[in-house]
């Protein structure tokens with residue numbers, strides 16, 4: 001999909017398109033080794049085209065010892081043999097582009113793997129030229145770590161290196177040492193890695209923990225280590241992000257998506273767009289509010305109202321219901337509620353992100369302890385991310401169509417025989433049908449893609465319903481979502497025609513007093 005001209009303004013693809021996240025280990029295993037791969041994704045592109053999405057983002061596929069399943073990169077310019085080869089990547093990119101689908105990879109710049117050549121050099125001696133590429137500090141006089149910073153995965157953020165007699169910083173696992181972005185050579189090296197892929201035709205990157213890249217210059221102790229006032233989220237990080245952005249801007253139409261502090265204020269998020277026309281920092285700093293917000297109309301509405309108002313003129317909003325680090329939306333809020341959430345996601349002002357399997361209502365899969373994979377869950381009981389990373393459920397055959405026969409790296413959902421793509425493709429009322437209809441509806445209606453947003457309130461709108469208007473030119477679309485377990489009636493400001501219900505059964509009904517069934521959402525054209 002190329003840029004679209006709307007009202008004489010050219011809107012880049014990533015503003016009006018929909019981005020679909022794939023966790024490559026779990027999408028499609030083409031060589032039957034139990035782990036998904038790039039040729040597998042290529043083989044499923046026709047499905048993604050049929051679904052109607054515009055771009056895919058792959059969680060990391062680079063060479064890696066897989067201590068954190070690829071978020072520990074050992075070489076930024078290649079493909080892990082488990083996922084395929086660079087040639088397989090080129091094929092995937094070309095095949096995606098043939099179908100008008102863009103491709104994003106996952107850049108992990110905050111840290112490398114401890115197996116990366118840079119770190120091997122850095123740890124080889126104190127006077128190695130790459131020593132300063134990582135964050136090395138002396139012990140306190142009594143031998144303790146330099147400060148009280150903690151790893152996001154539990155325990156101290158410092159690891160003692162016996163050979164060279166210093167500690168190094170790792171904000172995540174000790175196998176993920178943090179790079180030192182106060183060293184300009186590190187910025188330049190990472191810029192070159194970005195360039196490598198963009199030159200190859202890649203359409204952009206999702207950038208991992210982008211606002212962790214700079215740490216306090218004085219390494220001050222945190223008052224509360226978990227707030228990360230000094231160990232991450234520093235304002236100086238803008239300078240590094242800007243340098244990355246300059247590389248994106250060397251190429252036309254590329255996008256930088258940034259994983260940012262889940263708990264950042266709206267002001268904080270707004271700042272990460274940067275300044276000037278189009279901003280000079282992140283195109284799409286992730287908005288994780290829908291993941292954190294309790295599922296009720298009052299909270300969801302205030303999130304959308306406040307966030308939408310906070311995004312600067314030169315920025316663009318985005319919404320996401322789930323990802324590879326968060327429990328599945330259908331498990332968090334409920335199956336019927338997840339249908340309403342789908343309508344919300346795909347009718348708001350801002351780029352929607354869909355996590356693979358959300359479109360068929362995949363739920364968390366309980367993983368027996370002996371099969372647990374996630375290092376976070378293994379270190380900190382209860383925190384495992386395995387339940388949301390299980391193989392895609394394609395059909396009711398062996399291993400759900402994920403592969404021919406090998407045991408998948410994580411067990412398939414016990415629901416796979418009933419909850420799968422093939423079944424839902426043949427069911428006019430399924431979650432998949434709903435997603436596909438919503439995606440098509442968004443594509444066909446400029447008011448949803450780029451129109452204005454305004455929520456409605458007052459007499460006639462029950463407190464447990466969220467009603468909003470999207471408009472562009474003559475096109476006016478009202479969305480009414482019920483969060484109630486009971487029937488609700490909404491008095492609309494004027495008569496309209498129902499175009500879509502989350503229950504997929506009342507298209508064409510003309511309404512002014514709109515009766516909603518429990519947990520029903522509808523789109524009404526005014």
Ligand code: NOJ
Pocket residue numbers: 068071072108172208209259324325
């Ligand atoms: C955020 C990623 O989404 C997560 O999966 C990973 O473990 C950490 N960053 C560390 O890279």
